[in-house]
Amino acid sequence: MPKTPALQEVIDAAEELWPHSLAESWDAVGLVAGRRDAPVAKIHFAVDPVSAVVDEACDAGAGLLITHHPLLLRGVTSVDASDPKGAVVHRLIESGCALLTAHTNGDSAVGGVNDVLAEILGLRDQEPLKPAEEGLTEEGLGRIGSLEPGMPLGEFASRVFGALPSVAGGVRVAGDQDAFVQRIALCGGAGDSLITAAHDAGADVYITGDLRHHPASEARERARGGRPYLIDVSHFASEWLWLPAAAQALDRVLSERGYEVEVAVSGINTDPWDFVLTPG
Incomplete structure (x- = not known):
């Protein structure tokens, strides 16, 4: 009978697919927020951990959001909720949704x-x-x-x-x-x-x-x-293509280990540009 994995067990499966050792030295990959012993029944995939994506994952009841881009690539001294990144951290924690990043390790694997x-x-x-x-x-x-x-x-x-x-x-x-x-x-x-x-x-x-x-x-x-x-x-577009394959691969590894999860891929366009003007 399939069982629900703990966050650490999902992290172990992700490590098999996208080893931490493949990340570039300047990168910030791995677990950003979350309790390693918390159960994860739903996993959400996205390119960017922006507020709209985090809201989507939390509203869907996801226990884990996996993004390609890091939330905290550069050092911070505060996660004040009045700051956009701080607000994302608070929303994740208050909703019981962990955040995991697979960036340059996800590129190289x-x-x-x-x-x-x-x-x-x-x-x-x-x-x-x-x-x-x-x-x-x-x-x-x-x-x-x-x-x-x-x-x-x-x-x-x-x-x-x-x-x-x-x-x-x-x-x-x-x-x-x-x-x-x-x-x-x-x-x-x-x-x-x-x-x-x-x-x-x-x-x-x-x-x-x-x-x-x-x-x-x-x-x-x-x-x-x-x-x-x-x-x-587009930076975003070239990396979004990976998400369905990544979701399928993680689901397969977890299934092979006897776990059952619900996996979803965000359809939110997080490319920062809204329109373009061209000659003619």
């Missing part, structure tokens, strides 16, 4: 953010752009793989656009839309730090979010108008 994005876009034989210092050879930041068959950049950009949740910013592309592309590099979230790695790996195009002006401009200068071309997507 097998079956994590980048593997899911690569699979959805149809890449084969993918490998990390920046292999993990400790862990499996398949683990690390970013992915690069092959598109079979290849296609024009404009057509591939349309595929990327169609695969992502609809957000105001859409998709931006730097490169000749008729250029043939087949070797694809990507990094969910903000990945302009891996542009050089994409270049060195021989990528025809590099997909990531939050591409800043100077790194993008410098990359295009180095490429002299050639490869790798760039596709800039």
Whole structure:
């Protein structure tokens, strides 16, 4: 007969999927709030621990909210409820809902953010752009793989656009839309730090979010108008795709251990932009 897990047992299952050791040194992952012996019958997944998402999880009676982005990435000295982050902490505690973060460990893990994005876009034989210092050879930041068959950049950009949740910013592309592309590099979230790695790996195009002006401009200068071309997507959208797969994977691990939980994925769009104006 399946039983309800305690929070610690869910944390143990999450550790199997998204090991803490894969997190970058600057990151803040793991348990943020919650009693480890509390029962968890409902688990909610989301990208951002913003107030609307926390309210959604708490109103649904979730015992645990798992988010990709950390709530307290930088040090704090107060969780005063008049502050937005403090208010989130109070709402979670008062509602009996724990908060767990799987950020760069969720990016690097097998079956994590980048593997899911690569699979959805149809890449084969993918490998990390920046292999993990400790862990499996398949683990690390970013992915690069092959598109079979290849296609024009404009057509591939349309595929990327169609695969992502609809957000105001859409998709931006730097490169000749008729250029043939087949070797694809990507990094969910903000990945302009891996542009050089994409270049060195021989990528025809590099997909990531939050591409800043100077790194993008410098990359295009180095490429002299050639490869790798760039596709800039929404940070939120590129990572939301992981949530259904993550929820399914955690549910499977818990089920294998004899536990039964109800798992839900938030449908709230937490991309910060509401509309965009474009020429013409």
